[in-house]
Amino acid sequence: MTQVLLENVSVQFLRYREPPQIALDHTNLSIEEGEFVCLLGPSGCGKSTLLNVLGGLFPSSTGKISVGGKSVSQPGPDRGMVFQNYSLYPWLTVRGNIEFGPRLNNWPAAKIATITDELIDIVGLKDYAGQYPKVLSGGMRQRVAIARALAMEPHVLLMDEPFGALDAQTRSRMQELLLDIWSRKRNTVIFVTHDIEEAVYLADRVLVMSTRPGRIIEDFKIELPRPRFAEVVASEEFTQYRRRMLHLLRH
Numbered sequence: 001m002t003q004v005l006l007e008n009v010s011v012q013f014l015r016y017r018e019p020p021q022i023a024l025d026h027t028n029l030s031i032e033e034g035e036f037v038c039l040l041g042p043s044g045c046g047k048s049t050l051l052n053v054l055g056g057l058f059p060s061s062t063g064k065i066s067v068g069g070k071s072v073s074q075p076g077p078d079r080g081m082v083f084q085n086y087s088l089y090p091w092l093t094v095r096g097n098i099e100f101g102p103r104l105n106n107w108p109a110a111k112i113a114t115i116t117d118e119l120i121d122i123v124g125l126k127d128y129a130g131q132y133p134k135v136l137s138g139g140m141r142q143r144v145a146i147a148r149a150l151a152m153e154p155h156v157l158l159m160d161e162p163f164g165a166l167d168a169q170t171r172s173r174m175q176e177l178l179l180d181i182w183s184r185k186r187n188t189v190i191f192v193t194h195d196i197e198e199a200v201y202l203a204d205r206v207l208v209m210s211t212r213p214g215r216i217i218e219d220f221k222i223e224l225p226r227p228r229f230a231e232v233v234a235s236e237e238f239t240q241y242r243r244r245m246l247h248l249l250r251h
Contacts, residue, residue, distance in 0.1 A: 001032065001033045002030050002031070002032060002033070003031055003032060003033040003034075003035070003067065003068060003155060003156060003188045004029065004030070004031035004054065004066075004067055004156060004188060004190070005029070005030055005031075005064075005065070005066045005067075006027055006028060006029040006030075006050075006054075006063065006064075006065055007028055007063050007064045007065075008026050008027075008028060008062060008063040008064070009024060009026070009027045009028075009029075009050075009053065009060045009062065009063035009064070009065060010022065010024055010025055010026050010027070010060065010061050010062040010063060011023045011024040011046070011049050011050075011053060011058075011060050011061050012061045021212075022212070022213035023046045023049040023212065023213065023214060024046040024049050024050055024053070024060075024213065024214045024215070025046075025213035025214060025215045026062070026063075026215065027050065027063070027214070027215055027216060028216075029207070029216065031188060031190065031205075032188075033155075033188055034186045034187070034188055035188055035189075035204050035205060036182055036188075036189045036191070036202060036203050036204045036205075037188075037189065037190050037191070037203060037204065037205045037206075037207060038190075038191045038192075038193055038198070038199035038202055038203040038205070038206045038207070039051070039190065039191070039192045039193070039207050039209060040193060040194065040195075040196065040199045040206050040207065040208050040209065040245065040249075041194065041208060041209030041210070041211075041214070041249070042194060042211055042249065043194060044211070044212055045209045045210060045211050045212060045214045046209060046212060046213070046214020046215075047160075047192040047194075047209055047214070048160050048161075048192055049214065050209075050214070051081075051158050051159075051160050051190060051192050052160075053065060053072075054067070054072065054079065054156070054158055054190065055075055055079055055081050055158050056072050056073060056074040056075040056076060056079070057075065059073070067079060067155065067156055068155050068156075077101070077105065077152045077153075077154060078154055078155045078156065079154050079155070079156045079157075079158055080149030080150060080152055080154035080156070080157050080158065080187075081149060081157075081158045081159075081160070082142075082145050082146055082149050082157065082158070082159045082160070082162045083145070083160050083162065084160060084161045084162055084163075084164045084165055085165070086133070086138075086141040086142055086144070086145045087145065088133040088141055088144055088145060088148070089133075090132065090133050090134060091132075092132070092133075093129065093130050093131060093132055094120065094125055094128050094129050094130070094131055094132075094133075094136070094144050095116055095120065095129045095130065097133070097144050097148050098116050098119055098120065098144065098147045098148050098151050099112055099116050099151070100148065100151075101148065101151050101152045102115065102116075102151055102152065105152070115151055115153070116151065119147040119150055119151060120147065122147070122180075122181055122184070123143040123144070123146060123147045123177065123181075124143065124177075125140065125143060125144065125147075128140065137170075138165060138166050138167075138170065139166055139170040139173065139174055142162055142163065142166065142174060143174070143177065145162070146162070146177075146178070146181065150181070150185065150187070154187060155187065155188060156187065156188045156189075156190065157187045157188070157189045157190070158190050159189065159190070159191045159192065160192045161192050161193055161194070162174075162191075163175065163198070164193075171198075172230065175198065175201060175202060176229075176230075178202070179202065179226075179227065179228060183226070183227065191203070196242050196245045196246060196249075197233060197238075197242060199245070200222055200224070200238055200241045200242055200245070201228060201232065201233060201238075202228075203222050204221070204222060205219060205220065205221055205222065206219075206220040206222060206241075206245065207219055207220075208220070208245060208248055208249065217248070218245075218248055220241065220244070220245065222241060223237075224237055224238065224241075
């Protein structure tokens with residue numbers, strides 16, 4: 001079943017006394033339910049713009065966008081978003097941050113408790129459930145951000161370079177955690193990155209985008225076995241995908 005559909009979507013930003021800036025140019029995209037898709041490209045190529053349009057954070061200039069067969073015009077609980085800067089509420093504990101969305105939507109207390117306990121366990125923060133974000137490491141904060149996005153049980157998880165600010169070791173652990181969560185939940189994931197190795201390691205498909213005006217110039221199906229572990233990075237198949245994407249981005 002098609003979960004995400006973009007038809008002839010363009011995004012223009014108006015600028016004072018200058019021609020409009022085209023951030024996304026006539027983009028067509030179809031993503032199936034449960035797929036893990038990475039958007040790969042250089043800075044400023046429209047990756048985050050595409051993600052924000054899908055999230056309903058701002059409108060497209062042309063075209064149609066739908067998620068789960070419903071037109072997208074604003075943010076909704078069917079789409080969870082995770083950003084690079086964590087965006088946690090500093091006055092709430094780990095548990096409070098994860099519970100925030102369901103409480104705001106007046107879900108039954110028993111359901112909220114069950115979902116929150118499960119997610120705290122999945123992201124490995126049982127011992128920190130009562131702590132505030134200021135005492136957590138960057139990796140821990142991002143785990144909370146992922147759990148908070150998942151607490152609304154979204155059909156689609158939109159992730160904008162969520163591990164970009166982490167050190168290499170923490171980033172690797174977070175990638176493994178994300179794949180573990182995805183294997184359990186099977187949400188459709190759209191993950192923005194400019195890191196080729198990260199894209200190939202995580203994704204079922206890697207969509208390579210051109211420099212501005214952004215458009216999808218190649219759709220790679222990643223046929224590496226799952227579950228994936230760190231050793232896959234050393235394989236010849238992985239190296240071939242990396243080489244082809246690097247060549248495409250350079251030219």
